[in-house]
Amino acid sequence: MCKATIIGNSAGGKSTICKAIVKAHELPLYAVDKLQWKPGWTAVSEDEVATEIRRVMANDSWLLDGWGPWDTIEERFEKADTIIFVDHSVWIHLWWAAKRQIKSLIAPTSVEKPDGCDLFPMTWRIFKMIWMINRDHRPRLLKLVESFKGKKDIFHIRSPKELRRFALDHC
Secondary structure, eight states, X not given: OOEEEEEESSSSSHHHHHHHHHHHXXXXXXXXXXXXXXXXXXXXXXXXXXXXXXXHHTSSOEEEESOOOHHHHHHHHHHOSEEEEEOOOHHHHHHHHHHHHHHHHHOGGGSOOOTXXXXXXXXXXXXXXXXXXXXXIHHHHHHHHHHTBTTBEEEEEOXXXXXXXXXXXXX
């Protein structure tokens, strides 16, 4: 694993697994959320985000975590040697998001988030986003992942148990 991308709905354990991958494979981690948002949830333009993602992909090794503009997802899949798709049931994503939102109130520094962005005020928006990604973007992502089978190392993680197994076997 030298150039890897991890993608999936919010609150699926991607950031947690990224920490283990970074430790095991010594890859530099780039969280797309941190490229997309400035403090106070001020959005960075898609062009700027795409430019930054492409700059990262020009390096010899990387782990890109998150979404970003769709064309950069396709480019990441092309350039990556490893694709990790965290694809739990939408109910798990919603449940884990609820737990993370509560944790963000109790221990704000222990929760992954863009710098200067409080999670709790975004709770309803995050729940709506999880639902929308599952309904609208997941089918397209499934087709894209499928198109790279046999060409890349692909890990399609469908449950918390598979996430734990991936961590044990690959990190």
